[in-house]
Amino acid sequence: MVDNTAILQTAKEDPALFLQRYCPPTLIDEIQKAPELLPYIKEIVDASNQTGTVWLTGSQPFHLMKEVSESFAGRVGVIEMLGLSGAEISGVPSEPFSPEQDYFVRRVTASKSYNVIEAYDRICAGSLPGIRSLPEDLRAGAYESHLDTYIMRDIRDLSQIGDELKFRCFMTACAALTSKPVVYAELARIADIDEKTAKTWLSLLVSLYIVKIVEPYANNLLKRLSKQPVMHFLDTGLAAYLTGWTSPQAIEAGAMSGQIFETHVFGEIYKSFLNAGQRAPLYFFRNNDKKEIDLLMERDGALFPIEVKKTASPSRKDTRNLNALDPVNASGVAPELSMYKREIRTGTIVCMVQDTFPVSERARIVIGTGFSHARA
Numbered sequence: 196m197v198d199n200t201a202i203l204q205t206a207k208e209d210p211a212l213f214l215q216r217y218c219p220p221t222l223i224d225e226i227q228k229a230p231e232l233l234p235y236i237k238e239i240v241d242a243s244n245q246t247g248t249v250w251l252t253g254s255q256p257f258h259l260m261k262e263v264s265e266s267f268a269g270r271v272g273v274i275e276m277l278g279l280s281g282a283e284i285s286g287v288p289s290e291p292f293s294p295e296q297d298y299f300v301r302r303v304t305a306s307k308s309y310n311v312i313e314a315y316d317r318i319c320a321g322s323l324p325g326i327r328s329l330p331e332d333l334r335a336g337a338y339e340s341h342l343d344t345y346i347m348r349d350i351r352d353l354s355q356i357g358d359e360l361k362f363r364c365f366m367t368a369c370a371a372l373t374s375k376p377v378v379y380a381e382l383a384r385i386a387d388i389d390e391k392t393a394k395t396w397l398s399l400l401v402s403l404y405i406v407k408i409v410e411p412y413a414n415n416l417l418k419r420l421s422k423q424p425v426m427h428f429l430d431t432g433l434a435a436y437l438t439g440w441t442s443p444q445a446i447e448a449g450a451m452s453g454q455i456f457e458t459h460v461f462g463e464i465y466k467s468f469l470n471a472g473q474r475a476p477l478y479f480f481r482n483n484d485k486k487e488i489d490l491l492m493e494r495d496g497a498l499f500p501i502e503v504k505k506t507a508s509p510s511r512k513d514t515r516n517l518n519a520l521d522p523v524n525a526s527g528v529a530p531e532l533s534m535y536k537r538e539i540r541t542g543t544i545v546c547m548v549q550d551t552f553p554v555s556e557r558a559r560i561v562i563g564t565g566f567s568h569a570r571a
Contacts, residue, residue, distance in 0.1 A: 222249075223251055226251040241270075280467065287306055292464045294492060294541070300551065321334075322430050322462070323432065327432065354399055368381075368385040369397065372426070374454045377426050378423070406429065412479065416522045416528065435455065476492055491520075500520065500542040502542065502543070502545070502558070503546070511554060
């Protein structure tokens, strides 16, 4: 609503009149452009016992949440809205990811099957409704417009970027390294900036929901763990465009095939929690012996390892790193460390298969990409 110049002027210069003219229940878009409204909205919220009196939306959560946190402590619910999930695209009910057999059986039953090229078509099309609905040959132009008119606009509002070309190069570097551990020195070298700037710019991409940082798992019973987080682009279509992949066939056969598949799977799991209004209890695991687990889910005192493999033939070797977690469930733990003990539950391999089945005693559940019924 405050995108309109005349309406925005009223909102900033006479907030009381604005809220009389647009009396609740109301939805105010791009609220960060008119923070003057917030004290008056607080009065309305305090005077009402009803929820949903005022809905506030905005594309810049950094500034928006700063103002909201100061004005509406204890009075507001926050919902993160990302691009479409696979369930929304397929038109099937969404539910939080669960590494349990009955969950996978439900997802396979409810979802339509699709092959590997169709999976990568989803990856290239991305999650933005307006762009993914376009013919394939028009998506590149749409992403370029999205970068110029939306992302770079918000970047200019949030920070003084001295060299926008370097920032564009930095975004491309992040896209090329999606699903990889964050190495600021490498990002700085690619974009020709210093490491401090690289850290600042990555935080901007996180604040705009372009990138998600997955923190490393930590437990006092596990020694010599890597402290590097992993980053994932939250829109695989934008990542594919920035890195120059122009078709599903090209990216499926290219060097980024496995990376972007892993990012796609992470995005589906992450969105499944957000869409249910829940925090995603997801971590990245890597020790100094270079044993990695793509995702580690911690819930109710248990650890659920998740491996992502672009394969239609999973095997026992795909579970070889899971024994790195064994110390958290070892016997004879000192009493003062017993609080760190965790049960290690059966692992999950997410890959390109038709059904769920056991692959080893450590990982017995396998499911197709996007938690739909995939076929190779």
